[in-house]
Amino acid sequence: MLETPLPGVTELPGVTNLLSVTDLTLGVKRSNSSTVIVDSVSFDVATGDRFGIVGESGSGKSMTLRAIANLLPVGVQVMSGSIRYNGQELVGMNRGKRRGLMGPEIAMIFQEPMTALNPVMRVGEQIAEGPRRHLGLSRKAAMDLAVSMMGRTGIPDPARRALAYPHELSGGLRQRIMIAMAISCRPKLILCDEPTTALDVTVQRQVLRLLEELCDDFGASLVFVTHDLAVVNQTCRNLAVMYAGRMVETGRVKDVFRDPRHPYTKGLLDSAPDFDQPHRPLIPIPGFPANLANRPNACAFAPRCPFVRDHCLEESPPLAPVEPGRDAACFYSDEIFKKVTV
Amino acid sequence: MSVDEAVLRVSSITKTYHLGNVLLERLSKNKESHSALTALGGIDLELRKGEILALVGESGSGKSTLAKILVGSVAATSGDVFHEGSPVPARRGKDLTRRIQMVFQDPYSSLNPRMSVGSVLSELLLVHKIVPRREVRAESIRLLNRVGLDADVLDAYPSQFSGGQRQRIAIARALAVRPDVLIADEPVSALDVSVQATILELFKSLRDELGLSSLFVAHNLAVVQHLSQRVAVMYLGRIVEVAETAELFANPRHPYTRALIASIPRMTAESVNDDFVLEGEPPSPFNIPQGCRFHPRCPFAVQACIETDPALMPVAAGHDSACLRAHELPTFSSFPVCQEVL
Amino acid sequence: MTTPTAVLAGYQAKRRAVRPRSRKPWYKNGSLVAGMTIVGLLVLMAVLAPVIAPYDPIQQDLTATLQSPSAAHWLGTDKFGRDVLSRLIWGARVNLRIGFLAVLIPFVFGSVLGGIAGYFGGWIDAIIMRIVDVFFAFPFYVMVIALVFILGAGEASIYLAIAAVSWVSYAKIVRGEVLVAKKQDYVVGARLGGMSHTRVLVRHIGPNVLSQAIIYGMSDIVMDIMAVVTLGYLGLGIAPPTAEWGSMILDGQEFITTLWQQATIPGLIVVVTSLGVSWLGDGLSDLLSPDRRK
Numbered sequence: 001m002l003e004t005p006l007p008g009v010t011e012l013p014g015v016t017n018l019l020s021v022t023d024l025t026l027g028v029k030r031s032n033s034s035t036v037i038v039d040s041v042s043f044d045v046a047t048g049d050r051f052g053i054v055g056e057s058g059s060g061k062s063m064t065l066r067a068i069a070n071l072l073p074v075g076v077q078v079m080s081g082s083i084r085y086n087g088q089e090l091v092g093m094n095r096g097k098r099r100g101l102m103g104p105e106i107a108m109i110f111q112e113p114m115t116a117l118n119p120v121m122r123v124g125e126q127i128a129e130g131p132r133r134h135l136g137l138s139r140k141a142a143m144d145l146a147v148s149m150m151g152r153t154g155i156p157d158p159a160r161r162a163l164a165y166p167h168e169l170s171g172g173l174r175q176r177i178m179i180a181m182a183i184s185c186r187p188k189l190i191l192c193d194e195p196t197t198a199l200d201v202t203v204q205r206q207v208l209r210l211l212e213e214l215c216d217d218f219g220a221s222l223v224f225v226t227h228d229l230a231v232v233n234q235t236c237r238n239l240a241v242m243y244a245g246r247m248v249e250t251g252r253v254k255d256v257f258r259d260p261r262h263p264y265t266k267g268l269l270d271s272a273p274d275f276d277q278p279h280r281p282l283i284p285i286p287g288f289p290a291n292l293a294n295r296p297n298a299c300a301f302a303p304r305c306p307f308v309r310d311h312c313l314e315e316s317p318p319l320a321p322v323e324p325g326r327d328a329a330c331f332y333s334d335e336i337f338k339k340v341t342v
Numbered sequence: 343m344s345v346d347e348a349v350l351r352v353s354s355i356t357k358t359y360h361l362g363n364v365l366l367e368r369l370s371k372n373k374e375s376h377s378a379l380t381a382l383g384g385i386d387l388e389l390r391k392g393e394i395l396a397l398v399g400e401s402g403s404g405k406s407t408l409a410k411i412l413v414g415s416v417a418a419t420s421g422d423v424f425h426e427g428s429p430v431p432a433r434r435g436k437d438l439t440r441r442i443q444m445v446f447q448d449p450y451s452s453l454n455p456r457m458s459v460g461s462v463l464s465e466l467l468l469v470h471k472i473v474p475r476r477e478v479r480a481e482s483i484r485l486l487n488r489v490g491l492d493a494d495v496l497d498a499y500p501s502q503f504s505g506g507q508r509q510r511i512a513i514a515r516a517l518a519v520r521p522d523v524l525i526a527d528e529p530v531s532a533l534d535v536s537v538q539a540t541i542l543e544l545f546k547s548l549r550d551e552l553g554l555s556s557l558f559v560a561h562n563l564a565v566v567q568h569l570s571q572r573v574a575v576m577y578l579g580r581i582v583e584v585a586e587t588a589e590l591f592a593n594p595r596h597p598y599t600r601a602l603i604a605s606i607p608r609m610t611a612e613s614v615n616d617d618f619v620l621e622g623e624p625p626s627p628f629n630i631p632q633g634c635r636f637h638p639r640c641p642f643a644v645q646a647c648i649e650t651d652p653a654l655m656p657v658a659a660g661h662d663s664a665c666l667r668a669h670e671l672p673t674f675s676s677f678p679v680c681q682e683v684l
Numbered sequence: 685m686t687t688p689t690a691v692l693a694g695y696q697a698k699r700r701a702v703r704p705r706s707r708k709p710w711y712k713n714g715s716l717v718a719g720m721t722i723v724g725l726l727v728l729m730a731v732l733a734p735v736i737a738p739y740d741p742i743q744q745d746l747t748a749t750l751q752s753p754s755a756a757h758w759l760g761t762d763k764f765g766r767d768v769l770s771r772l773i774w775g776a777r778v779n780l781r782i783g784f785l786a787v788l789i790p791f792v793f794g795s796v797l798g799g800i801a802g803y804f805g806g807w808i809d810a811i812i813m814r815i816v817d818v819f820f821a822f823p824f825y826v827m828v829i830a831l832v833f834i835l836g837a838g839e840a841s842i843y844l845a846i847a848a849v850s851w852v853s854y855a856k857i858v859r860g861e862v863l864v865a866k867k868q869d870y871v872v873g874a875r876l877g878g879m880s881h882t883r884v885l886v887r888h889i890g891p892n893v894l895s896q897a898i899i900y901g902m903s904d905i906v907m908d909i910m911a912v913v914t915l916g917y918l919g920l921g922i923a924p925p926t927a928e929w930g931s932m933i934l935d936g937q938e939f940i941t942t943l944w945q946q947a948t949i950p951g952l953i954v955v956v957t958s959l960g961v962s963w964l965g966d967g968l969s970d971l972l973s974p975d976r977r978k
Contacts, residue, residue: 056534056535056536056537057505057534156622170623170624170626171401172623173623200400200401200561200624201400201561201562201563201602201605201606202400202601202602202605202620202624203400203623203624204605204607205604205605205607205619205620206619206620206621208607209619227534227535228535228607229535229609230564230606230607230608230609231607233607233608233609233610234607234608235607257609257610258610267536268535268536269609271535271536271538271539272535272536272538272539272564272609273538273539273542273562273564273565273567273568274564274609274610275563275564275567275606275608275609276608276609276610277610278567278568278587278588278591282539282542282543282568283539284536284537284539284540284543285536285539288504288506288507289504289534413876414876415872415875415876436878439876439877439878440877440878443876443877444872444873444876446869446872446873447869448869451868451869451870452869452870452873453870454870454871454874454888454892455892456891456892457887457888457891465877465879465887466877466878469877469878469879470877470878512873515873515877516873518877519877519878
């Protein structure tokens with residue numbers, strides 16, 4: 001249907017990672033001070049991969065996603081680092097060109113469909129808007145595409161539903177509309193910011209399956225931000241765990257869950273109720289989430305870490321490999337988890 | 343009152359909301375003009391002394407409405423509520439109000455932003471004459487310690503606290519008046535995973551140490567499984583299944599319960615029964631299907647299901663189900679991959 | 685080197701403590717400071733009038749009428765030989781007093797009625813709101829002028845006229861706020877805690893909804909000052925010879941081409957007053973409402 005590549009965006013040879021984020025730092029600049037909210041985050045997403053970013057509130061996961069999508073709120077800026085998409089550097093890219101990427105290349109799905117959809121525009125038109133602008137389709141052709149996308153996302157009776165306004169639809173349907181909007185231009189990278197958190201559990205199941213199918217069909221990559229560990233397990237292959245604006249562990253989901261290598265990841269896994277292990281006691285993480293404004297030059301998790309040592313309070317541990325394909329930001333990761341004395 | 347007597351019992355509770363302008367409708371004498379929403383269509387339920395009963399359901403199930411009716415902030419359209427065997431009048435006296443307290447879902451709106459924690463607690467203690475004036479401060483501190491907070495919280499305002507801390511304050515407030523029953527409306531849904539664990543453990547300790555009976559409304563089945571002794575599943579204003587927790591998850595006897603269990607994202611196992619992925623949207627409470635409310639989405643529906651509206655019937659000891667075919671359903675295990683010894 | 689447990693304990697102690705309020709201190713709030721300064725200076729001027737005004741504002745000197753500004757009379761004299769500057773300073777007493785006081789009655793009356801309407805709903809709400817709608821149908825100035833005309837000129841009639849007309853805005857604002865507030869969980873919680881309706885309205889809902897009314901009140905003060913000035917200009921305000929900015933503008937407009945100060949300077953001071961009060965309102969709005977979201 002729409003296979004002609006867009007002008008200006010070509011597949012560069014030798015690039016295996018669709019998205020490559022390196023040392024991305026985001027901050028809020030005020031008149032006399034600046035607060036870092038995302039600190040030197042690095043990760044790679046290969047073509048067709050499903051990558052999860054897990055963290056609690058204040059971890060910076062949403063901001064990281066927004067930086068990729070060029071949707072940072074007013075006041076928050078990229079202070080340093082790079083975001084390479086398909087070989088092109090997004091940070092500092094010309095604004096028009098950057099906007100041109102959103103839609104046909106990169107798409108985003110938000111958590112709260114009610115606020116992400118325009119309440120005074122029919123949903124069919126909202127989906128058709130993207131293809132009309134980016135792909136230059138005529139009004140009718142774009143609407144036909146919208147209807148077919150709605151059908152693809154499992155909305156019953158799409159031709160009729162396309163004429164509805166967002167408030168006339170349920171939460172699950174609205175989320176599917178958002179997904180239809182996101183895939184309408186066949187993007188290569190789909191960014192999801194907690195897309196199922198506001199949904200009922202049965203609807204969540206349907207929506208997650210839908211996302212997986214679409215990614216497989218289109219060969220798109222997924223970056224999935226969530227706080228729900230079980231959802232990440234079901235949907236993603238690789239993941240990164242964030243805490244207080246830093247990435248503390250990366251690796252394959254199965255490996256990380258079975259064998260965490262950072263005390264925070266372990267704490268998170270121990271405190272989450274696991275349906276498959278009802279008798280495991282929940283061990284909460286002591287203390288309170290880190291205050292981003294007061295960042296000492298130390299490990300962000302140190303105040304709450306049961307394995308803390310002196311050195312943890314003096315220096316911030318970098319994200320370093322602990323095994324091939326697995327990184328952790330902990331000086332003593334091997335000692336704690338592999339019981340290896342150094 | 344014998345030990346097994348239900349501390350709270352409801353019988354045939356219904357709740358219908360009439361939307362639209364009541365005054366104009368009465369004047370217009372047009373019977374079809376108003377839209378009636380049946381939130382609850384006949385509920386029988388009991389909360390036993392010293393137990394945590396979970397009330398589970400999705401949007402439109404009416405679980406929040408039932409919680410509000412139990413606590414008295416909403417009046418039922420018909421039906422009766424019994425507290426320790428005696429019927430509860432429509433207008434509750436001060437003593438009865440104090441014995442059934444509520445903890446709300448949203449930690450940000452459940453505390454008055456303009457009142458300090460100390461004044462909230464002291465007001466309650468004084469109005470109900472729980473302790474003499476000179477002991478109010480000591481009692482307030484004792485309450486705060488019970489929920490894991492310090493005395494320096496007394497002079498602070500809610501805006502200074504995180505979500506988890508606010509929920510603890512809300513629980514302290516509910517406990518201040520020494521209730522017998524705690525109705526918790528999704529108290530952990532708005533909290534981070536690691537913080538949830540602290541609140542869940544708090545509920546457990548309140549049950550163990552104070553003998554408090556709690557009704558815990560939730561949508562997260564992993565939390566439910568971890569915390570409650572019995573579970574009641576609601577669908578579209580009806581209770582469709584009630585059983586002890588372990589029994590419910592090992593041997594669900596209602597197709598909706600099975601679908602719910604099948605939708606839970608897992609942390610370790612792969613997806614469970616794909617036969618039970620529910621299609622479609624939950625129907626609107628404005629338009630309740632004839633016969634069994636679940637029949638349009640039920641994979642086991644037969645002709646009888648369209649004609650009869652099944653009542654909640656015992657299918658095993660302590661296990662009730664509102665499915666006509668409860669005994670004919672094929673065996674279902676929640677844990678096909680991980681062989682859990684329960 | 686401190687032991688990790690000691691440092692950790694230190695961290696944890698800080699963690700368990702209450703988080704400090706991260707609000708901007710009031711003196712950094714630009715509007716608030718500007719507003720307070722201007723209004724403060726004006727109030728000071730009014731209070732110190734007997735001390736700083738060079739002449740008696742109503743004393744006539746028919747030998748020195750319509751003089752241009754000079755060393756003796758900084759702003760000149762009006763057609764009765766009265767010193768314009770002194771009249772300006774003394775006028776502040778009248779205008780500021782009426783402006784601020786005329787807001788009080790409608791504020792109290794309107795807020796109470798609006799609160800009751802919003803909280804209890806039903807037919808109480810319907811009746812009160814229909815009355816409010818009736819009052820809203822009339823334009824402000826038309827009503828005020830008509831009422832002052834009927835009641836006769838004088839300060840009391842101005843208070844009554846303004847109060848009779850402007851209470852409705854407070855009623856609407858407070859009703860709207862109460863409608864939202866009463867659904868909040870903390871109100872439900874208070875009722876569950878056994879608090880009576882009165883107590884809930886006054887002690888629990890009250891502080892949360894009045895901030896909007898107070899902020900509106902600030903802009904209402906501006907409106908009332910303008911109303912007094914307008915009434916004075918129309919000859920319906922405070923009876924002469926009392927110094928009052930509106931009547932000064934009225935007196936001075938005959939001489940706008942020759943002695944422009946007599947009309948313009950009072951006009952300017954009205955503008956400055958309004959600006960000051962508006963800034964004060966803006967600053968208060970910041971101060972009173974920052975934690976409304978959370």
